[in-house]
Amino acid sequence: MKGIRQLAEHLAISIGTVSRALNGRPDVNEETRRRVLAAAEALGYVANQSGRSLRQGETKVIGLMIESSAEAVENADNFFLGVTSGLQSVFARHKLDLVMLPCPSDEDPHEYLKRMVARRIVDAMIISNTQRIDRRIDLLSRAKIPFVTVGRSLSANTFPWIDLDFEGVADRAVERLAAQGHRRIAITAPSSEVNLGYVFVESYRRALERHGIAFDPSLVIRVKSSEQGGYQAAHELLMLEDRPTAVILIYELMAIGLYRRLMESGVMPGRDLAVIGFRDAPRARFLQPSLSCFRMSLYDLGVALGQMLLARMPAYREFYSDAGGNMIWPLELVAGESDAFQLTEA
Amino acid sequence: MKGIRQLAEHLAISIGTVSRALNGRPDVNEETRRRVLAAAEALGYVANQSGRSLRQGETKVIGLMIESSAEAVENADNFFLGVTSGLQSVFARHKLDLVMLPCPSDEDPHEYLKRMVARRIVDAMIISNTQRIDRRIDLLSRAKIPFVTVGRSLSANTFPWIDLDFEGVADRAVERLAAQGHRRIAITAPSSEVNLGYVFVESYRRALERHGIAFDPSLVIRVKSSEQGGYQAAHELLMLEDRPTAVILIYELMAIGLYRRLMESGVMPGRDLAVIGFRDAPRARFLQPSLSCFRMSLYDLGVALGQMLLARMPAYREFYSDAGGNMIWPLELVAGESDAFQLTEA
DNA sequence: CCTACAGTCGTAAACGTTTACGGAGTGCGT
DNA sequence: ACGCACTCCGTAAACGTTTACGACTGTAGG
Numbered sequence: 001m002k003g004i005r006q007l008a009e010h011l012a013i014s015i016g017t018v019s020r021a022l023n024g025r026p027d028v029n030e031e032t033r034r035r036v037l038a039a040a041e042a043l044g045y046v047a048n049q050s051g052r053s054l055r056q057g058e059t060k061v062i063g064l065m066i067e068s069s070a071e072a073v074e075n076a077d078n079f080f081l082g083v084t085s086g087l088q089s090v091f092a093r094h095k096l097d098l099v100m101l102p103c104p105s106d107e108d109p110h111e112y113l114k115r116m117v118a119r120r121i122v123d124a125m126i127i128s129n130t131q132r133i134d135r136r137i138d139l140l141s142r143a144k145i146p147f148v149t150v151g152r153s154l155s156a157n158t159f160p161w162i163d164l165d166f167e168g169v170a171d172r173a174v175e176r177l178a179a180q181g182h183r184r185i186a187i188t189a190p191s192s193e194v195n196l197g198y199v200f201v202e203s204y205r206r207a208l209e210r211h212g213i214a215f216d217p218s219l220v221i222r223v224k225s226s227e228q229g230g231y232q233a234a235h236e237l238l239m240l241e242d243r244p245t246a247v248i249l250i251y252e253l254m255a256i257g258l259y260r261r262l263m264e265s266g267v268m269p270g271r272d273l274a275v276i277g278f279r280d281a282p283r284a285r286f287l288q289p290s291l292s293c294f295r296m297s298l299y300d301l302g303v304a305l306g307q308m309l310l311a312r313m314p315a316y317r318e319f320y321s322d323a324g325g326n327m328i329w330p331l332e333l334v335a336g337e338s339d340a341f342q343l344t345e346a
Numbered sequence: 347m348k349g350i351r352q353l354a355e356h357l358a359i360s361i362g363t364v365s366r367a368l369n370g371r372p373d374v375n376e377e378t379r380r381r382v383l384a385a386a387e388a389l390g391y392v393a394n395q396s397g398r399s400l401r402q403g404e405t406k407v408i409g410l411m412i413e414s415s416a417e418a419v420e421n422a423d424n425f426f427l428g429v430t431s432g433l434q435s436v437f438a439r440h441k442l443d444l445v446m447l448p449c450p451s452d453e454d455p456h457e458y459l460k461r462m463v464a465r466r467i468v469d470a471m472i473i474s475n476t477q478r479i480d481r482r483i484d485l486l487s488r489a490k491i492p493f494v495t496v497g498r499s500l501s502a503n504t505f506p507w508i509d510l511d512f513e514g515v516a517d518r519a520v521e522r523l524a525a526q527g528h529r530r531i532a533i534t535a536p537s538s539e540v541n542l543g544y545v546f547v548e549s550y551r552r553a554l555e556r557h558g559i560a561f562d563p564s565l566v567i568r569v570k571s572s573e574q575g576g577y578q579a580a581h582e583l584l585m586l587e588d589r590p591t592a593v594i595l596i597y598e599l600m601a602i603g604l605y606r607r608l609m610e611s612g613v614m615p616g617r618d619l620a621v622i623g624f625r626d627a628p629r630a631r632f633l634q635p636s637l638s639c640f641r642m643s644l645y646d647l648g649v650a651l652g653q654m655l656l657a658r659m660p661a662y663r664e665f666y667s668d669a670g671g672n673m674i675w676p677l678e679l680v681a682g683e684s685d686a687f688q689l690t691e692a
Numbered sequence: 693c694c695t696a697c698a699g700t701c702g703t704a705a706a707c708g709t710t711t712a713c714g715g716a717g718t719g720c721g722t
Numbered sequence: 723a724c725g726c727a728c729t730c731c732g733t734a735a736a737c738g739t740t741t742a743c744g745a746c747t748g749t750a751g752g
Binding site for chain 3: 359360361362363366372373374375378397399400401402403
């Protein structure tokens with residue numbers, strides 16, 4: 001089966017009618033449509049996407065840009081694979097397909113995205129790992145490609161994003177720990193250059209003040225959000241003269257390294273140090289003692305992202321008028337053993 | 347910047363010449379080519395992929411089909427993200443782009459692939475998770491889409507694949523354990539219905555015989571190749587009346603669950619039970635005691651897959667004439683503490 | 693001076709679709 | 723008998739490229 005022309009010849013009707021029949025246009029006899037659909041099925045005809053895209057100016061493909069850096073592989077955080085399911089459940093309703101675009105680690109993400117956009121390989125994009133200033137946002141805005149980011153950015157004052165509720169997590173974590181008697185609560189965060197590094201710590205600071213606990217800069221551990229970073233963080237914690245009794249991790253995965261370093265020094269999480277994690281990372285789900293952690297449904301997040309994106313696309317906007325411009329994604333505390341002890345006043 | 351026509355008008359030369367200049371054709375004045383390239387750069391022109399694909403009948407995109415099932419997310423095994431880097435390093439040389447095609451968990455992989463192939467969204471495919479009989483192989487063969495699989499299959503007698511050296515691993519693992527005095531060596535494997543489940547156990551059986559150890563069917567633990575499966579396997583091992591002193595895991599990740607179950611019963615890996623794993627899964631890399639494991643470079647595997655695939659594509663064949671038809675991928679033993687003890691004869 | 697040829701470039705056809713437009717046929721009301 | 727509306731379908735033009743072909747130079751060789 002070559003193309004629509006062969007199908008039309010086979011049916012002895014015009015190519016235009018075949019196209020209309022296949023695309024569900026109203027101006028075609030139902031009997032004719034039935035015959036066309038049957039023949040297409042029988043001959044295994046599916047419209048060539050290139051021809052269709054060229055004519056319509058759209059590809060019916062949505063791109064999800066991800067990083068394939070060594071670090072990403074090492075972290076083995078299937079965040080985006082999890083989100084994918086939710087996205088697809090939304091896209092499938094509109095016959096849209098999803099492709100993941102892995103940016104090579106040796107290529108500038110901005111250049112990579114530019115190439116993808118220019119080649120018109122996708123109609124819309126979901127990008128992640130947004131930086132505090134991220135040129136990709138300007139790029140997509142200027143190119144008028146509908147997009148959604150996961151993570152805020154300061155690059156443009158208005159664009160659609162969904163971000164995790166870092167503030168709420170810092171806040172609730174402090175609240176919970178303070179209620180259990182902790183007064184020296186450490187926190188991990190990336191550099192304050194990164195938007196998140198700033199926001200997370202500020203929320204933590206405010207929560208401390210609300211409980212009448214003085215903010216101690218030495219309890220803010222600036223490390224990478226990885227397993228290695230967790231190890232490093234534990235190391236720094238153990239070096240402190242007035243050792244904290246609790247620590248809040250900005251990334252669940254860090255708990256693995258943290259546990260390891262603690263145990264090397266005979267410090268037992270959940271007994272000698274309270275630990276609370278954040279963000280869903282299956283790798284860390286079976287730690288011993290189990291990690292108290294703020295988690296979320298990756299599937300639901302994918303659904304929300306998908307709806308928000310389609311709401312920005314003229315062709316689908318009508319179905320998703322209620323999808324807002326942006327969103328703070330709430331997380332749920334899954335209580336574990338890692339912070340399950342009352343601190344007796346020393 | 348709309349299209350090549352505007353670019354041509356701007357330069358006051360014909361559209362054909364612009365195209366030739368951009369595509370590196372020889373029949374264009376070097377001075378002209380310079381001007382065209384400069385103008386394209388300045389105006390940010392990049393050829394529309396749909397138009398190009400339509401004309402040339404190829405998309406310059408290679409697809410890597412992956413599964414986005416809940417199980418895959420749960421396993422958090424970034425096998426394919428790791429392979430991606432190697433693939434891209436090969437494809438980049440030919441200006442080919444790689445997209446990952448996540449098959450929705452609620453869709454039949456065969457149907458999904460059929461759709462992708464019919465829509466001509468990619469020129470070639472890499473598929474994985476090949477089943478013992480896998481209709482996707484027939485589909486791709488019939489559609490004349492170049493492809494490579496990771497994992498063997500019985501579906502066609504000849505097609506290009508790369509598979510991990512399961513036989514060699516089973517063999518060497520037994521060898522190593524036997525040398526350390528073990529005589530009761532258990533092994534985990536998927537159902538013998540699965541090709542791998544059969545092959546792995548057969549190699550194990552042959553290795554046992556070579557060392558004069560009788561094959562005991564009760565030591566073959568049929569479980570899923572996941573963390574859960576590891577837990578289950580440990581459970582079954584502990585139930586055996588004549589408990590084995592060593593176990594070979596078909597999947598590194600299982601070690602996490604296995605360790606957990608063992609420790610629950612006070613059985614210490616690396617002291618009470620020797621454990622050897624297999625296949626690279628970053629999640630399991632930091633177990634305590636460290637896991638002895640057969641590992642490989644995902645990057646190198648990606649390179650090999652990429653070359654093998656291009657060797658099947660007429661346009662690139664010439665560069666990769668040496669890439670063979672298929673390949674057993676070797677693994678390297680990374681010795682850890684989990685099997686580092688000599689068994690004293692009881 | 694004619695021919696051959698290499699170096700450049702323009703012209704136009706093709707790739708496979710979708711869709712605006714209009715035409716043929718039918719039914720109906722006047 | 724005529725006009726009109728409606729249903730269905732065919733025609734042909736676009737979408738943005740690439741590329742076969744031929745045309746036009748200028749140069750060299752006869």
